[in-house]
Amino acid sequence: MKRNNIAMTALALGAAYLMRNEKSRNKLKKQFLSLGGTSKRR
Numbered sequence: 643m644k645r646n647n648i649a650m651t652a653l654a655l656g657a658a659y660l661m662r663n664e665k666s667r668n669k670l671k672k673q674f675l676s677l678g679g680t681s682k683r684r
Contacts, residue, residue: 660666 657670660670
């Protein structure tokens with residue numbers, strides 16, 4: 643459980659760092675939207 647918690651913390655910190663940059667933020671947003679679209683079609 644401790645390892646999973648550390649992994650989630652690292653993921654959250656990485657996401658927060660990427661959200662600072664507008665170009666990275668838009669790229670991530672497009673990726674999440676495309677992932678959401680593909681899961682609904684299946």
